[in-house]
Amino acid sequence: MSRISRVEIDDAGLPAPSPEIEQERKVAIYDLLEDNSFALPGRNGAAPPEGPFCLNLSIREGRLVFDTCSETGEKVAEFHLSLGPFRQVVKDYFQICHSYFEAVKRLPPSQIEAIDMARRGIHNEGARVLQERLDGKAELDIDTARRLFTLICVLTPVA
Secondary structure (H helix, E strand, C coil), X not given: CCCEEEEEEECXXXXXXXXXXXXXXXXXXXXXXXCCCEECCCCCCCXXXXXXXXXXXXXXXXXXEEEEEECCCCEXXXXXXXXXXXXXHHHHHHHHHHHHHHHHHHCCHHHHHHHHHHHHHHHHHHHHHHHHHXXXXXXXXXXXXXXXXXXXXXXXXXX
């Protein structure tokens, strides 16, 4: 079963997210656990680890950490990714989300739809960056990458 069965977000030390961002996080976790594709390749000639996997996402020493365990708690893999390639797309995503949340309060549906299309485009770009950064470390489909990107946004400080 090449999938994530549990996800933990270590956001200790981060400011509390806005209610809108907290809702996005809850939806992303729910959707991720309902439907995802996540596999780890074999290393050094060994067979690939079998899932389902438990994933803990955190920021340590300025790096994004994917700590992956089996359902029994046995550590399977841990990889650290530089936040640099994510910074601009996360910043753009937060800006467009803010515009979207404000638009929902007062703009007509046609304008909300235009902003939402832009938001989805930036979200797809973040998912693509994540897939590139995980190349050779983990295999995931675009929907899984989109949901994980949402969770990464919660962890990533925006300058």
